[in-house]
Amino acid sequence: MTAEEAVSRLESGMTLGIGGWGSRRKPMALVRALLRSDVGDLTVVSYGGPDVGMLAAAGRIRRLVTAFVTLDSIPLEPHYRAARERGAFELTEVDEAMFMWGLRAAAHRMPFLPVRAGLGSDVMRVNPGLRTVTSPYEDGETFVAMPALRLDAALVHVNRADRLGNGQYLGPDPYFDDLFCEAADAAYVSCERVVDTAELTKEAAPQSLLLKRHTVTGVVEAPNGAHFTSCAPDYGRDEAFQKRYATTAWPQFAARYLAGDERAYRSAVGEET
Amino acid sequence: MKERERTGRGSEERGGPAEAWAGSAEAGAGSADVGAGSAEVGAGSPAVTRAEYCVVACAEVWRGAGEVLVSPMGLIPSVGARLARLTFAPQVLLTDGEALLVGPGGAVEGWLPYRQHLALVTGGRRHVMMGASQIDRFGNQNISCIGDWARPARQLLGVRGAPVNTLNNPTSYWVPRHSRRVFVEKVDMVCGVGYDRAGDAPHHRLVRVVTDLCVLDFGGPDRSMRLVSLHPGVSVEEVREATGFALCVPDEVPCTREPTVEELRLIREVIDPGGARVREVAH
Numbered sequence: 246m247t248a249e250e251a252v253s254r255l256e257s258g259m260t261l262g263i264g265g266w267g268s269r270r271k272p273m274a275l276v277r278a279l280l281r282s283d284v285g286d287l288t289v290v291s292y293g294g295p296d297v298g299m300l301a302a303a304g305r306i307r308r309l310v311t312a313f314v315t316l317d318s319i320p321l322e323p324h325y326r327a328a329r330e331r332g333a334f335e336l337t338e339v340d341e342a343m344f345m346w347g348l349r350a351a352a353h354r355m356p357f358l359p360v361r362a363g364l365g366s367d368v369m370r371v372n373p374g375l376r377t378v379t380s381p382y383e384d385g386e387t388f389v390a391m392p393a394l395r396l397d398a399a400l401v402h403v404n405r406a407d408r409l410g411n412g413q414y415l416g417p418d419p420y421f422d423d424l425f426c427e428a429a430d431a432a433y434v435s436c437e438r439v440v441d442t443a444e445l446t447k448e449a450a451p452q453s454l455l456l457k458r459h460t461v462t463g464v465v466e467a468p469n470g471a472h473f474t475s476c477a478p479d480y481g482r483d484e485a486f487q488k489r490y491a492t493t494a495w496p497q498f499a500a501r502y503l504a505g506d507e508r509a510y511r512s513a514v515g516e517e518t
Numbered sequence: 519m520k521e522r523e524r525t526g527r528g529s530e531e532r533g534g535p536a537e538a539w540a541g542s543a544e545a546g547a548g549s550a551d552v553g554a555g556s557a558e559v560g561a562g563s564p565a566v567t568r569a570e571y572c573v574v575a576c577a578e579v580w581r582g583a584g585e586v587l588v589s590p591m592g593l594i595p596s597v598g599a600r601l602a603r604l605t606f607a608p609q610v611l612l613t614d615g616e617a618l619l620v621g622p623g624g625a626v627e628g629w630l631p632y633r634q635h636l637a638l639v640t641g642g643r644r645h646v647m648m649g650a651s652q653i654d655r656f657g658n659q660n661i662s663c664i665g666d667w668a669r670p671a672r673q674l675l676g677v678r679g680a681p682v683n684t685l686n687n688p689t690s691y692w693v694p695r696h697s698r699r700v701f702v703e704k705v706d707m708v709c710g711v712g713y714d715r716a717g718d719a720p721h722h723r724l725v726r727v728v729t730d731l732c733v734l735d736f737g738g739p740d741r742s743m744r745l746v747s748l749h750p751g752v753s754v755e756e757v758r759e760a761t762g763f764a765l766c767v768p769d770e771v772p773c774t775r776e777p778t779v780e781e782l783r784l785i786r787e788v789i790d791p792g793g794a795r796v797r798e799v800a801h
Contacts, residue, residue: 266632313676314676315676326672329663330671330673331669332668332669338662338676338677340679340681341679341682342636342640343681345633362681362682365681365684365685365708365711366680366681366708366715367667367677367707368681370708371667418617418631420631420632421633
């Protein structure tokens with residue numbers, strides 16, 4: 246399917262998980278398609294990067310669930326910061342491990358999983374709904390009962406996929422994209438290149454097959470679809486462009502790069518390099 | 519831990535009990551004048567800089583750590599971690615900053631994607647050195663935001679992994695600019711958990727705080743912050759002035775130890791030949 250078709254399945258008010266990590270292998274082409282739609286009022290669940298920054302700047306987020314938002318080489322995401330400082334949306338701020346266990350709980354259809362993180366910190370203060378659970382064994386240790394982060398839909402980007410939805414990562418880190426797909430009712434996967442199923446294991450080992458087709462709803466071929474985040478080994482982060490993103494006022498950036506379709510985005514980016 | 523060769527001198531009024539990271543009195547009775555003593559390090563080599571004392575103080579945090587992952591955040595802690603690995607802590611594990619475990623020469627020796635990194639954190643075989651936008655006298659640390667969390671005056675990173683780190687593996691902190699803005703009475707958002715809030719958390723341990731002025735630990739009353747050593751040229755008054763709460767200061771505070779000739783060579787020629795360390799501590 247196309248990015249537009251994937252986004253047409255999303256609805257305002259949904260809880261939407263976005264894969265990748267910080268400014269790494271984010272499904273940016275799908276996020277750009279989302280920005281061209283009128284879908285909003287979203288609960289976004291993300292190890293945040295420019296995906297969160299753009300959606301926050303465009304006013305599409307009602308609530309954000311995250312442990313951080315960063316551009317990695319630029320530690321503080323400027324558009325996210327600005328949105329937070331003007332109180333633009335609600336925040337559910339949890340620890341990185343709590344976040345992972347929330348996705349895992351959802352993937353396993355568990356209401357919660359115990360996690361040794363959060364107690365003693367202000368994560369408990371700013372999330373008054375969080376409950377604890379005590380070990381029934383001799384140790385008697387108390388843990389945070391991290392609730393499942395069940396998603397209406399997930400968006401992730403990988404290096405290769407077949408048309409059935411078997412997705413492959415070729416870089417050093419899978420991040421948590423499989424968990425996002427397993428935690429979601431519907432998952433849309435963009436990839437650098439769609440290949441025949443037999444191609445997937447021709448040059449890469451089977452353990453690179455991160456996403457299984459039964460967890461994937463639709464596949465979008467999106468070359469350079471993680472731009473300007475990194476997508477190793479296909480390409481690294483476009484640091485120059487990321488810097489432009491971070492230093493350009495949002496209305497100007499959106500008008501220059503996001504007014505047209507993905508082809509227009511690519512040609513606008515190309516004109517600058 | 520046996521003291522290694524050292525070339526420096528302890529200042530007489532500060533020459534307190536010798537600990538691994540502190541200069542000892544017998545290491546050479548020098549004057550309190552910083553510039554003079556440093557010239558003893560290798561004929562013709564430039565004086566030891568503050569950034570280099572910081573590197574050594576960070577490295578010392580991992581002395582005796584054993585076969586654990588060292589996670590330095592910040593440039594000077596990273597140089598310190600590599601220095602420790604190349605000298606007195608050869609067993610420690612280091613990453614490339616992403617998903618690979620690497621040897622001192624950069625050879626890949628293992629795979630550690632984030633999901634396994636989080637398992638390693640909770641397994642406890644790790645000692646992290648995080649940054650701190652704010653830290654209080656019991657070691658509560660904030661990297662999330664400044665001001666009211668509901669609508670912050672300054673949004674920072676978010677809690678990141680500070681809650682899971684502090685409840686599961688030894689944690690130290692690095693503060694490149696020791697000031698009252700960082701060392702506060704009360705942090706705005708507790709990300710890393712301090713001693714007064716850890717309760718009976720079984721694996722909570724805060725080890726040290728290294729700054730551009732000094733080394734601190736939590737050996738004060740009720741596990742409050744205590745001055746351990748001063749980098750040469752820094753006074754107790756200077757540290758007190760830059761700290762926004764009452765600091766525990768022992769009667770005698772030694773100097774942070776001098777780097778050895780070999781350590782200086784490694785820092786200057788092998789680990790950070792471009793001198794990037796001065797970007798974090800500019801002298």
